[in-house]
Amino acid sequence: MSLLLLLTIVALQSSPAISDPAVSYSGYKVWAISPRTNEENQFLGKMSQQYGLTVLREARFVNSSMDLVIPPTLERDLKNVMDNANIPFVVAINDLQTAIDNQNSNNDEIPNSRAAAHNMTWTNYHRLSNIYGYMSYLATTYPNLVTLINIGTSYEKRPLYVLRISNSSSPGTNPAIWIDGGIHAREWISPATVSYFIQQLVEVPANAKLLKNVDWYIMPVMNPDGYEYTFVSNRLWRKTRSVTSNPSCPGVDPNRNFGYKWGGLGTSTNPCSDIFKGTKAFSEPETLATSNYILGKSSQIKLYLTFHSYGQYALIPYGYDVVYPPDYNDMLALANKAVSKFTKYQFSVGNSAALLYAAAGGSDDWAKSIGIKYSYTFELADTGANGFTLPASQILPVGQDFFPALEVFVSQVATTTTVRATTTKPTTKLPTTATSKKPTITPCRCICP
Ligand SMILES: *[C@@H]1O[C@H](CO)[C@@H](O)[C@H](O)[C@H]1NC(C)=O
Ligand SMILES: *[C@@H]1O[C@H](CO)[C@@H](O)[C@H](O)[C@H]1NC(C)=O
Ligand SMILES: *[C@@H]1O[C@H](CO)[C@@H](O)[C@H](O)[C@H]1NC(C)=O
Ligand SMILES: [Zn+2]
Numbered sequence: 001m002s003l004l005l006l007l008t009i010v011a012l013q014s015s016p017a018i019s020d021p022a023v024s025y026s027g028y029k030v031w032a033i034s035p036r037t038n039e040e041n042q043f044l045g046k047m048s049q050q051y052g053l054t055v056l057r058e059a060r061f062v063n064s065s066m067d068l069v070i071p072p073t074l075e076r077d078l079k080n081v082m083d084n085a086n087i088p089f090v091v092a093i094n095d096l097q098t099a100i101d102n103q104n105s106n107n108d109e110i111p112n113s114r115a116a117a118h119n120m121t122w123t124n125y126h127r128l129s130n131i132y133g134y135m136s137y138l139a140t141t142y143p144n145l146v147t148l149i150n151i152g153t154s155y156e157k158r159p160l161y162v163l164r165i166s167n168s169s170s171p172g173t174n175p176a177i178w179i180d181g182g183i184h185a186r187e188w189i190s191p192a193t194v195s196y197f198i199q200q201l202v203e204v205p206a207n208a209k210l211l212k213n214v215d216w217y218i219m220p221v222m223n224p225d226g227y228e229y230t231f232v233s234n235r236l237w238r239k240t241r242s243v244t245s246n247p248s249c250p251g252v253d254p255n256r257n258f259g260y261k262w263g264g265l266g267t268s269t270n271p272c273s274d275i276f277k278g279t280k281a282f283s284e285p286e287t288l289a290t291s292n293y294i295l296g297k298s299s300q301i302k303l304y305l306t307f308h309s310y311g312q313y314a315l316i317p318y319g320y321d322v323v324y325p326p327d328y329n330d331m332l333a334l335a336n337k338a339v340s341k342f343t344k345y346q347f348s349v350g351n352s353a354a355l356l357y358a359a360a361g362g363s364d365d366w367a368k369s370i371g372i373k374y375s376y377t378f379e380l381a382d383t384g385a386n387g388f389t390l391p392a393s394q395i396l397p398v399g400q401d402f403f404p405a406l407e408v409f410v411s412q413v414a415t416t417t418t419v420r421a422t423t424t425k426p427t428t429k430l431p432t433t434a435t436s437k438k439p440t441i442t443p444c445r446c447i448c449p
Contacts, residue, residue: 023234025096027072030056032065032092032384033082040087041066047081054236055274056387057311058357065384067092069236092384099389100235103188106392117141122196122395125188127231128158128224131195135163135220138202145211146202147171151219152289155242158224160289165201166215167208175413176215176300177406178372180290181307183254183363185226185237186388189380189398190307194220196399197406210406213414217297223254223286236388240284244271252278255308256361257287260369261320264360265353277361287363295370302413304367304375310387313379314339315352317368320360322353323426325368334374334412338405345381345401352377374412378402 035041041059044066048055051074059066070078082089093099108121120126120134139148147164154160168174181194198218200207221227225241239251249272256267259281263269267277282288294301314335317325325331332349339347348355352364367375381398382390390398 022232023236025069025100025235028096029070029072029075029091030093030096030387031068031070031089033059033068033087033089034065035059035087040085043085044068044087047078051078056236057384067384067387069096093387093389096389099386102391103386103389104392120195120199122192122199122399124392125192125395126195128221128228131191131220132159132161134195135161135198138163138198142202149293151293152285154223154225155240155285156225158228160219160222160224160286162217162219162293163198164215164217165198165211167211168215171215172297172300174213174215174300175302176217176297177303177305177409177413178217178219178294178297178301178367179305179307180219180222180363182221182223182227183306184308185223185230185239186235187307187309187380188230188388189309189390189395191220191227192392192395193380193399193402194218194307196395197403200399200403201406210410214410215300217301219290222290225286226251226254238274239276240286242284244276245279246271248272249276252276252284253361254284254287255363256359257282257284258291258361258363258366260366261318261360264320264358266320266357266359267361275359281361290363291366294367294372298370298372301372302374303409304364304372305409306363306367306377307380308377309380310382310384310390311356311379312345312347312381312383313352313355313377314347314349315355315364315377315379316350317352317362317365317375318426319352319356319358319362319365319377321358321428322351323428324351325426327373331374331376334408335376338408341404341408342401344397347378374409 033044035044044059048068054069056067056069104125106123108124118134118137119130135148138146145165145167149162149164150159151162152160164171166174179194179197181190201210201216223240226237226239229237229241239253241250242252243250253275256275256277262281263277266275268275270276278284282291316328316331316335335349339349362377364375364377381394
């Protein structure tokens with residue numbers, strides 16, 4: 001497809017088909033609350049439900065942090081409630097709208113010569129048209145290396161794009177690494193970081209070693225409808241934008257919509273919930289197209305990486321419950337090796353249900369279930385100070401800190417033979433040789449991943 005045609009399509013399709021007024025979070029605060037007992041934790045759960053509060057993350061353990069959005073109209077009441085219950089909290093974000101306005105306010109300096117070709121940078125978060133425009137630019141500019149693949153269409157008819165990066169004379173024969181981002185709309189650092197990986201792999205000659213004997217399939221924005229919605233309507237939107245049985249509550253949580261143990265723990269049947277699982281597995285065109293594409297390449301893809309935020313975790317399946325795959329130790333060892341490359345951001349590593357909440361229908365569980373041996377969810381920065389409104393000035397630090405881990409994954413995959421993962425029974429016990437560091441306590445899989 002020609003660049004011009006592509007850009008035209010993107011421009012047409014990104015125009016907001018959205019009538020909702022933009023949601024303002026002016027005067028809204030984010031409270032970080034650390035329940036000290038299970039009773040306090042339950043109390044907070046009930047309180048947020050009763051007041052209809054937006055939960056940015058739930059406390060999983062005693063003394064872990066629950067991040068709540070506090071509307072100005074409820075602040076006094078909620079403060080009384082908290083005082084009466086004698087639960088302390090800290091104000092993590094004093095004015096959410098200010099944080100939102102400041103998140104993406106850098107001046108991009110695009111050299112004139114390049115402005116015509118693409119508008120992508122990593123000093124700001126970008127609309128879908130710039131991300132897609134950049135992918136298209138790369139495919140045009142490096143035709144021997146990069147292929148733009150349209151794998152389907154979103155609910156609102158945006159194209160779903162995967163970029164294949166391969167220096168093989170017969171692409172499709174190398175072992176491959178799959179990377180996706182943007183499953184959850186509001187986690188802006190994810191598409192930014194994933195597109196940074198693309199830039200590094202394609203445009204930095206010193207990284208050519210990462211293309212030796214490995215193909216890459218990279219999808220920076222799996223949920224483009226939701227992503228665009230966070231720019232034009234509601235910065236904190238998480239789900240897809242499909243119509244549900246409740247006209248005032250659209251959207252399905254795509255990371256509860258994958259077809260392995262779909263509908264189990266940590267999911268909701270309520271369309272108004274942020275963890276609504278949908279009417280069936282793969283009800284969403286985005287998860288359906290992605291899973292079908294991956295299935296078609298499942299003998300080639302050896303490693304599945306999906307990027308979310310926030311919390312700084314490397315999460316290992318299974319997440320539907322505290323269940324360890326038979327080769328969990330291999331998965332843990334590789335994850336530990338990968339995070340050992342980080343120098344700026346500390347990540348906690350562990351089984352996702354044990355470390356956070358159980359949550360069924362996640363993409364990582366599904367990828368593991370189809371025989372991709374190494375499957376991980378990464379929760380990028382930060383640990384709550386900025387949360388989803390992580391300033392754009394941290395895109396490059398986050399990407400640069402993570403990038404060396406890709407070398408670890410390449411070394412693993414490039415030496416992997418084509419033996420499929422064993423399908424022996426999973427176990428609920430940690431395999432005995434696992435170096436199971438006690439999870440460094442904090443939040444949850446319930447809302448974040
Ligand atoms: C939680 O924190 C409080 C205050 O720091 C401490 O006294 C208590 O022992 C902690 N509880 C747990 C279960 O770690
Ligand atoms: C880049 O942005 C400028 C200014 O908005 C616009 O005129 C131009 O068409 C964009 N270029 C591409 C390739 O999207
Ligand atoms: C692609 O492979 C060729 C042949 O092995 C090599 O000369 C070239 O440097 C590689 N290019 C990249 C971008 O990796
Ligand atoms: Zn997420």
